[in-house]
Amino acid sequence: MAEHDNFSAKLMDDMPKDLLDFVKSKVTSFIKWDLIRFFHENPDTVDTAENIARYAGRSLNAVEPELEELEMSGIMQRRIIGEQVVFSLTDDPVIRRRIADFVRACEDRQFRVKAVYHIIRGMQ
Numbered sequence: 001m002a003e004h005d006n007f008s009a010k011l012m013d014d015m016p017k018d019l020l021d022f023v024k025s026k027v028t029s030f031i032k033w034d035l036i037r038f039f040h041e042n043p044d045t046v047d048t049a050e051n052i053a054r055y056a057g058r059s060l061n062a063v064e065p066e067l068e069e070l071e072m073s074g075i076m077q078r079r080i081i082g083e084q085v086v087f088s089l090t091d092d093p094v095i096r097r098r099i100a101d102f103v104r105a106c107e108d109r110q111f112r113v114k115a116v117y118h119i120i121r122g123m124q
Helices: 002-013 017-025 030-041 049-056 060-072 093-105 109-123
Strands: 076-081 084-089
Touching: 017 093, 017 109, 030 049, 030 060, 030 084, 030 093, 030 109, 049 060, 049 084, 060 076
Parallel strands: none
Antiparallel strands: 076 084
């Protein structure tokens, strides 16, 4: 059994280090994955957590803490416009490039399987 676990871990760790670090430190839930993809596809979006939750097809209670964590990790920015708190994708070109690399890598099924593995492992 231990050999199988080592094989699985080796197989799953066979991912470019920069993307592995990104998944382990930023894409720590499936909601964050959805939000990162949404903002990559809609980079000019500036909206409330409530509207973002609606776009993502998820509840506000599920999305709001994930947006806050993405803000703390540098993926999102929070601003106050009028009396509303709004979120947008970071302007940081390095982070935007890393997001683009992640989204592009997700087109590969094997990469997605590895990313799912790391997210689940990180949630345990």
